[in-house]
Amino acid sequence: MARLLSLPISARLALWYALTLLLLLSAFAVFCYIGFHAAAHRSFDRHLDHEMGVVTPLLRVGPGGVDAAALETGPAAVRMDGPDGTFVRVLGADGRVRYRSPNFDGQPPFGVVLPEGAGELRRSEEWAGEPARSLVQPVVSGGGLAGYVEVTGFEWSRHAELQELGRMLALGVLMSVLFALGAGWWLARRSLRPVAVLTEAAGRMADDGARLGGRLPSEFETRDELTDLAETFNGLLARLEASVERERRFTSNAAHELLTPLATLRSEAEVALRREREPEAYRETLGRVVEDVAEMTGTVQGLLQLARAESLAKTPEARLDLSDLVRQRAGRVRAEADAKGVALDLDVAPGARMAAEAAPLAEVVDNLVGNAVKYTPPGGTVSVRLTHAGGTARLEVQDTGPGFDAATCERLFDRFFRADTPEVQAEPGSGLGLAIVKAIVEGYRGAVGCGSPGPGQGATFWVTLPCLG
Numbered sequence: 001m002a003r004l005l006s007l008p009i010s011a012r013l014a015l016w017y018a019l020t021l022l023l024l025l026s027a028f029a030v031f032c033y034i035g036f037h038a039a040a041h042r043s044f045d046r047h048l049d050h051e052m053g054v055v056t057p058l059l060r061v062g063p064g065g066v067d068a069a070a071l072e073t074g075p076a077a078v079r080m081d082g083p084d085g086t087f088v089r090v091l092g093a094d095g096r097v098r099y100r101s102p103n104f105d106g107q108p109p110f111g112v113v114l115p116e117g118a119g120e121l122r123r124s125e126e127w128a129g130e131p132a133r134s135l136v137q138p139v140v141s142g143g144g145l146a147g148y149v150e151v152t153g154f155e156w157s158r159h160a161e162l163q164e165l166g167r168m169l170a171l172g173v174l175m176s177v178l179f180a181l182g183a184g185w186w187l188a189r190r191s192l193r194p195v196a197v198l199t200e201a202a203g204r205m206a207d208d209g210a211r212l213g214g215r216l217p218s219e220f221e222t223r224d225e226l227t228d229l230a231e232t233f234n235g236l237l238a239r240l241e242a243s244v245e246r247e248r249r250f251t252s253n254a255a256h257e258l259l260t261p262l263a264t265l266r267s268e269a270e271v272a273l274r275r276e277r278e279p280e281a282y283r284e285t286l287g288r289v290v291e292d293v294a295e296m297t298g299t300v301q302g303l304l305q306l307a308r309a310e311s312l313a314k315t316p317e318a319r320l321d322l323s324d325l326v327r328q329r330a331g332r333v334r335a336e337a338d339a340k341g342v343a344l345d346l347d348v349a350p351g352a353r354m355a356a357e358a359a360p361l362a363e364v365v366d367n368l369v370g371n372a373v374k375y376t377p378p379g380g381t382v383s384v385r386l387t388h389a390g391g392t393a394r395l396e397v398q399d400t401g402p403g404f405d406a407a408t409c410e411r412l413f414d415r416f417f418r419a420d421t422p423e424v425q426a427e428p429g430s431g432l433g434l435a436i437v438k439a440i441v442e443g444y445r446g447a448v449g450c451g452s453p454g455p456g457q458g459a460t461f462w463v464t465l466p467c468l469g
Helices: 009-058 069-073 156-191 193-207 225-273 279-310 322-340 358-375 433-443
Strands: 060-062 065-067 087-092 097-100 121-127 130-141 144-154 343-348 381-389 392-399 447-451 459-466
Touching: 009 069, 009 121, 009 130, 009 144, 009 156, 065 087, 065 097, 065 144, 130 156, 225 279, 322 343, 322 358, 322 381, 358 381, 358 392, 358 433, 358 459, 433 447, 433 459
Parallel strands: 343 381
Antiparallel strands: 060 065, 087 097, 087 144, 121 130, 130 144, 381 392, 392 459, 447 459
16 A cells, blocks of 8 residues: 555555446446346256247146147257257156157266246256256146146257356456546646646756746646635735845944934034033033934834734624724824924724724824825815725825825835935934834735826825625
């Protein structure tokens, strides 16, 4: 069994296919042989019935028992030997042979077997080295048993036919199984050829080391489960490659964002230590150090928030009134907007509920509304609108700020990205806020987007989330 399991899959499939076909064909062959054997016996029994019908009218019952004298000049079959001959014996009521046909001469003794009761008897046995079958019927006269008539014939021709049938069936089963074995092996190899192609491609990808750009071939002669497997695996590789690329960009950007304030810190510290200075100069240097540390702290805090957002733990039991949350978080920014001279317009449809925690989505509202207020100049307007329908809630934040072009829109949700415009660069920030928004929303199976008519014409940021009502 262990050696069988070590065979290739194509060989095992072919063997199991051939074995199954062998069992089915063998059962069919046995059924046909048994059925034909029974039919041959029934056919020979009809022949014996016919011969009995020819012999019986020639018999006479007298005082001495059954008289078979008329059979001497009767049917020619009683004088013929071989498969065409009919062997007839007349037996007394005591079972003694009173008459036997001439073709019994030269044949070995043939035993007498009488039927039990008043019925007939059919029996098969070997006689003179050949299969023979007999029909024994009682002869009744005047209500009493006068004797028996026995008609016997050789079945060797039918048995020869059965043997020939058996050989043909066995040969047919053997040839069919051999053909099925070869055809099954060919079909299995052909069907599993994509597996070999996928294995070879995967081996080449493994030899490439850490490169993730390779893909498994998915174009085969037919589309089947292996095609779906290859496409699914390629999708996994694409997502993994994109994730690795994001991590590389993240590492590069994080190093860049932290390297600049660290270099500034070191430079200021080295300058301060070159010579003795007045206490006021040291206080000024330490103030700049504190500012640099605060900038790095903000960057690190943004990274921590982003990490928590990307590993967002969803709790289906939680129920959140999104409408109340948007009103509350937008209301917290109203004082800042009023102080800056920015009008904050709030339009929130009630009853938007979803299965979510409040803290992550509060971060989403704070970032979107806070950014809109921060980058909108005095006298501008920020509109916050929440709608829900068909199981989806949509939050839109529209401002009259600096706006952006299409190329900038595609990168606004990237980590550490900030638009290269004076209005944006003049405000403090790490470029992580919108990336955090995207991670949280996608963690709740939602989507984010943005749009702008162009630079200086304002912008709209929107979020869609699945809701319960």
